[in-house]
Amino acid sequence: MKSKRLNAIADLINKNYSFTDIGCDHGYLAMIVRESGNRNLIICSDDKIGPLNNARRNLENYDNILFVLSDGAKEIKKQTDIAVLAGLGFQTVRKIISESLAYFRKCKKIIIQVNQNVDLLRRWLLENEFKIVDEMIILEYKYYEILVVENGKTELSEEQIIFGPYLLKEKSKAFRDYYHKQIKKINLIINKLNPEHPDRIKLEEKLLKIRKMLKD
Ligand SMILES: C[S@@+](CC[C@H](N)C(=O)[O-])C[C@H]1O[C@@H](n2cnc3c(N)ncnc32)[C@H](O)[C@@H]1O
Known part of the structure; x- marks a missing residue:
C-alpha cells in the first residue's frame, strides 16, 4: 500500500x-x-x-x-x-x-x-x-x-500547543518546509485584504509567531 x-x-x-x-x-x-x-x-x-x-x-x-x-x-x-x-x-x-x-x-x-x-x-x-x-x-x-x-x-506552553511539543523540539525539514509554505500562504491572503480588514491583525500575529518559532 x-x-x-x-x-x-x-x-x-x-x-x-x-x-x-x-x-x-x-x-x-x-x-x-x-x-x-x-x-x-x-x-x-x-x-x-x-x-x-x-x-x-x-x-x-x-x-x-x-x-x-x-x-x-x-x-x-x-x-x-x-x-x-x-x-x-x-x-x-x-x-x-x-x-x-x-x-x-x-x-x-x-x-x-x-x-x-x-x-x-x-x-x-x-x-x-x-x-x-x-x-x-x-x-x-x-x-x-x-x-x-x-x-x-x-x-x-502556548507555543507547544500551536506547533507541537515534539515537532518543535525536532524542527524537521518537513516541519520547516510546512511553515515556510504557511508564511507564503498567509502573506498572499494578507496582501489581498484591505488594511482595515479584521482578519488582518490575526493573520499578522500568526505570521509573527511562525517567524519567531522558526528563528528560535
Ligand atoms: C477520510 S476516511 C479516512 C479513512 C482512514 N482512516 C484513513 O485515514 O485513510 C474517514 C472514514 O471515517 C468514517 N467515519 C466518519 N465519522 C465516523 C464516526 N463517527 N464513527 C466511525 N467512522 C466514522 C467515514 O465513514 C470514513 O470511512
Whole structure:
C-alpha cells in the first residue's frame, strides 16, 4: 500500500499490540499492519456500511480481524491496546473520544491524525488529561501531523500547543518546509485584504509567531 501517511501510522503500531481502526474506510491500515507481521487482533470499524464492506472485501484473506459497524467506539465491545483515529476532523475525533471516554482510557496508546485544527486537538487533549508522547509530520501531497497520545496529565506552553511539543523540539525539514509554505500562504491572503480588514491583525500575529518559532 503506497500511502506514506498510513505507512507512518502503521510504523507506530507495535508488533505485539492489538489495535482498533475507527473510521477504517477501505481497511488499508489493517492490511499494512498485517503485512508487517503483526498477528494480533485488529478491529476495523466504521459508521457506514459501504466503507465497512469495502474493508471486509479488501481484508478477506486475512484472519483475526473483526468488522464492527459503529459510530465511534460506541458499539465496540472488545478492548485493544491501540486505537487509531485517522483522516477525520477534529470535531469528530473530539466527539468520538468524549462519547466513549472509558474505552479510550483503557487504551495504551491512541494514534490521532486530524486533517485540520491540530492545535485545537492538542489543547483539548491537554484539558482532558491525555498527554502527547510522540508526534510526526509527513508530506504526502499535503502535510499531515500524526500524534501519539497516552492517558495522563502534562503541561504545554502556548507555543507547544500551536506547533507541537515534539515537532518543535525536532524542527524537521518537513516541519520547516510546512511553515515556510504557511508564511507564503498567509502573506498572499494578507496582501489581498484591505488594511482595515479584521482578519488582518490575526493573520499578522500568526505570521509573527511562525517567524519567531522558526528563528528560535
Ligand atoms: C477520510 S476516511 C479516512 C479513512 C482512514 N482512516 C484513513 O485515514 O485513510 C474517514 C472514514 O471515517 C468514517 N467515519 C466518519 N465519522 C465516523 C464516526 N463517527 N464513527 C466511525 N467512522 C466514522 C467515514 O465513514 C470514513 O470511512
